[in-house]
Amino acid sequence: MEPWRLRPARDHGMSLEQRMASTRREPGLIEAIGQRIAGSALSCLLRVWHRLQIEGREHLPATPPFILVANHTSHLDALALTTALPWRVRQSTYLLAASDVFFETPTRSLLASVLLNALPMRRQRQVRHAIEDLRTRLVEDAFGLVMFPEGTRSATGAMQAFKPGLGMLVAGTAVPVVPCHLEGAFAAWPRQARLPRPRPVVLRIGAPLRFDNASDDRDGWATVVRTAEAAVLGLTARSRS
Amino acid sequence: MNEATLQRLFGWQHAFDHPAVLWLVGGVFLVLVLATGLVAGLSASGRIGASTRLELHQRIKSWWILAPLMIGPVLLGAASTFAAVLLLSLGCYREFARATGLFREHLISALVVLGILATTFAVVDHWYELFMAALPLGVVTIAGIAVITDAPKGYVQRTALGVFAFAFFGNGIGHLGYFANDVDYRPIVLFVLIAVELNDVFAYVCGRLFGRRKLLPHISPNKTWAGAIGAVVLTSAFVALVGPHVLAGRPCAEGSRLLLLGLLIAIAGQLGDLVLSAIKRDVGIKDFAATIPGHGGLLDRFDSLVLVAPAVFHLIGYEHGIGLSSVPRLLTGG
Numbered sequence: 329m330e331p332w333r334l335r336p337a338r339d340h341g342m343s344l345e346q347r348m349a350s351t352r353r354e355p356g357l358i359e360a361i362g363q364r365i366a367g368s369a370l371s372c373l374l375r376v377w378h379r380l381q382i383e384g385r386e387h388l389p390a391t392p393p394f395i396l397v398a399n400h401t402s403h404l405d406a407l408a409l410t411t412a413l414p415w416r417v418r419q420s421t422y423l424l425a426a427s428d429v430f431f432e433t434p435t436r437s438l439l440a441s442v443l444l445n446a447l448p449m450r451r452q453r454q455v456r457h458a459i460e461d462l463r464t465r466l467v468e469d470a471f472g473l474v475m476f477p478e479g480t481r482s483a484t485g486a487m488q489a490f491k492p493g494l495g496m497l498v499a500g501t502a503v504p505v506v507p508c509h510l511e512g513a514f515a516a517w518p519r520q521a522r523l524p525r526p527r528p529v530v531l532r533i534g535a536p537l538r539f540d541n542a543s544d545d546r547d548g549w550a551t552v553v554r555t556a557e558a559a560v561l562g563l564t565a566r567s568r569s
Numbered sequence: 570m571n572e573a574t575l576q577r578l579f580g581w582q583h584a585f586d587h588p589a590v591l592w593l594v595g596g597v598f599l600v601l602v603l604a605t606g607l608v609a610g611l612s613a614s615g616r617i618g619a620s621t622r623l624e625l626h627q628r629i630k631s632w633w634i635l636a637p638l639m640i641g642p643v644l645l646g647a648a649s650t651f652a653a654v655l656l657l658s659l660g661c662y663r664e665f666a667r668a669t670g671l672f673r674e675h676l677i678s679a680l681v682v683l684g685i686l687a688t689t690f691a692v693v694d695h696w697y698e699l700f701m702a703a704l705p706l707g708v709v710t711i712a713g714i715a716v717i718t719d720a721p722k723g724y725v726q727r728t729a730l731g732v733f734a735f736a737f738f739g740n741g742i743g744h745l746g747y748f749a750n751d752v753d754y755r756p757i758v759l760f761v762l763i764a765v766e767l768n769d770v771f772a773y774v775c776g777r778l779f780g781r782r783k784l785l786p787h788i789s790p791n792k793t794w795a796g797a798i799g800a801v802v803l804t805s806a807f808v809a810l811v812g813p814h815v816l817a818g819r820p821c822a823e824g825s826r827l828l829l830l831g832l833l834i835a836i837a838g839q840l841g842d843l844v845l846s847a848i849k850r851d852v853g854i855k856d857f858a859a860t861i862p863g864h865g866g867l868l869d870r871f872d873s874l875v876l877v878a879p880a881v882f883h884l885i886g887y888e889h890g891i892g893l894s895s896v897p898r899l900l901t902g903g
Contacts, residue, residue, distance in 0.1 A: 334670055336853070
């Protein structure tokens with residue numbers, strides 16, 4: 329475990345509203361309690377209502393930093409991925425969520441931050457700056473991150489191409505990327521449905537990928553994205569064979 | 570629960586029973602009106618720069634909100650005073666934890682919060698022994714339970730910060746709440762709050778007017794010897810002049826003892842300010858938070874109170890006793 333350091337919160341001096349809209353937000357005791365309660369309830373729901381099965385848990389890193397990436401078809405995806413993590417790791421894991429959905433209103437922002445430990449990510453404007461900020465934090469603060477490189481939920485259930493953001497985050501760093509694949513989540517809670525249906529969900533976790541040697545430029549990002557995409561697709565193939 | 574206790578806890582209609590309360594509240598109002606006029610006058614005359622004007626405007630505006638928030642709960646009753654002090658303790662702890670990084674240690678944070686709640690319970694219950702025992706027991710609990718995470722690296726820092734935070738913001742500020750167990754708590758609490766805040770104002774004004782030699786330049790570059798000495802003289806004078814009316818009938822309401830009380834408030838107040846400034850410099854931040862415009866965080870505003878509350882409590886308690894005529898152990902029934 330890293331030694332204790334005397335350093336203020338990254339979001340020091342921000343108002344509540346600014347904190348919620350910032351990727352610098354750091355959770356405290358209130359958020360930890362909220363996440364513990366929400367996490368237990370949601371993981372219970374996933375196990376009972378969706379009979380969640382998790383395969384390949386041994387591939388999960390024991391300590392942060394790391395990034396979990398997966399195909400994205402449903403709101404259940406992020407919940408299934410965080411459920412797979414032991415509590416010690418989960419409490420220092422953020423969820424990268426679209427700011428135009430999860431941070432649209434103050435109430436939603438508060439719920440997303442307190443209950444899910446979500447960080448807002450804009451889909452269009454100022455993405456570059458936010459990602460660079462997050463990259464620095466990921467290396468310095470050593471936390472876990474759950475993200476969906478497709479950028480949005482698939483409308484058909486088929487995996488879409490990964491966006492370069494993942495590459496910009498990890499190329500040239502020692503942060504491992506853990507490919508994951510979710511099966512059944514689309515049938516359980518597709519985009520069009522208001523509420524989840526009781527369908528089984530299977531989460532497969534693959535071996536971590538490392539990109540220490542990838543260059544932090546367009547070529548490097550493309551390599552990262554291609555490799556991660558292939559690894560997630562590889563888990564699909566494995567499940568079908 | 571007898572009638573006297575109910576009235577002490579919730580009897581807002583007794584707010585101005587003690588004549589000194591009306592004078593103190595009226596005095597605060599008058600000072601705020603005068604200060605607002607003065608700032609407006611200075612701004613209109615163009616004798617102060619734009620940045621100073623903005624700062625003074627913000628400060629005065631915040632005072633118009635802060636003063637009722639500080640005085641209101643005290644006037645309403647002991648119950649609201651306890652609640653306000655609890656919120657102040659938790660708010661100050663939160664700012665301290667986020668400034669030092671202690672907030673990342675959820676276990677220690679939870680223990681400090683539990684300690685603050687336990688202290689408040691002892692205060693509300695009027696259980697003096699538990700209130701006094703809370704600090705040593707808190708130290709033992711924080712130090713003991715902190716080992717269960719099996720993380721020796723940083724153990725001393727984590728635990729020390731937790732103990733420090735509990736001592737200052739749970740126990741120290743908690744003393745302010747304990748005053749409300751006295752039947753005549755209103756004038757004393759208001760008097761202490763006003764004297765502490767005036768002490769800050771005196772130091773600021775004397776420093777601006779006469780300040781040349783720096784007091785402790787590495788900790789607080791804006792503080793001067795003139796400010797510190799001016800505040801000691803003026804605060805002592807304020808306590809000596811107003812004290813006899815507030816503490817009338819108590820043994821500490823006479824000359825030399827009031828002088829001691831004034832000195833204690835002035836010196837402990839400025840030390841509290843410096844202690845919190847030292848922490849800010851150590852951590853490398855300017856303000857603890859941005860809660861109060863023009864002032865910074867709660868801890869930037871109430872820093873002086875942290876040391877004054879226990880010091881004054883024990884001086885008055887030693888001379889006179891606090892809450893001796895109130896029913897002890899309200900909830901636990903001892």
